[in-house]
Amino acid sequence: MIVFDLQCADGGHVFEAWFGSSADYEEQRERGLVSCPLCGSEKVSKAVMAPAVGAKGNRQSGQGGQKAVAVSNDTPDPAQMKAMLETLAREQAKALEKSDYVGDGFASEARAMHDGEIDERPIHGQTSLEDARALVEDGIPVAPLPLPIRPPKSDN
Numbered sequence: 831m832i833v834f835d836l837q838c839a840d841g842g843h844v845f846e847a848w849f850g851s852s853a854d855y856e857e858q859r860e861r862g863l864v865s866c867p868l869c870g871s872e873k874v875s876k877a878v879m880a881p882a883v884g885a886k887g888n889r890q891s892g893q894g895g896q897k898a899v900a901v902s903n904d905t906p907d908p909a910q911m912k913a914m915l916e917t918l919a920r921e922q923a924k925a926l927e928k929s930d931y932v933g934d935g936f937a938s939e940a941r942a943m944h945d946g947e948i949d950e951r952p953i954h955g956q957t958s959l960e961d962a963r964a965l966v967e968d969g970i971p972v973a974p975l976p977l978p979i980r981p982p983k984s985d986n
């Protein structure tokens with residue numbers, strides 16, 4: 831036994847109907863035996879809402895083009911990804927507002943600050959992975975930015 835949520839094309843009525851199998855449904859529908867109990871329309875099709883199946887273990891999967899409505903959260907859709915990146919970019923830009931862009935001088939600036947040669951201030955810029963690692967090893971906090979930055983002005 832299988833339960834389908836059906837919908838008539840004429841009135842948009844959604845109703846439930848029971849069939850022996852998915853094939854039975856197809857056959858009865860083709861013969862015009864399936865009609866809307868509310869308006870009598872024979873133009874019925876499976877409603878998009880719920881893939882209702884009768885008893886457990888009676889799933890007629892893959893039969894008769896049964897429409898399974900599956901919403902997967904495994905992969906965010908492109909629009910969601912874009913929104914996420916935009917939020918991230920906005921947050922990063924905000925965080926960098928009070929930070930000085932020092933370009934390639936990042937490692938030496940950070941080290942000079944750490945050594946007390948210059949006043950500490952938030953900075954950001956470019957550095958090589960080796961330099962960054964050396965800074966961390968010397969106890970100088972550095973963190974990679976989540977997104978690549980564009981230098982504000984490249985005068986050199």
Ligand SMILES: [Zn+2]
Binds near residue numbers: 838841871
């Ligand atoms: Zn109807």
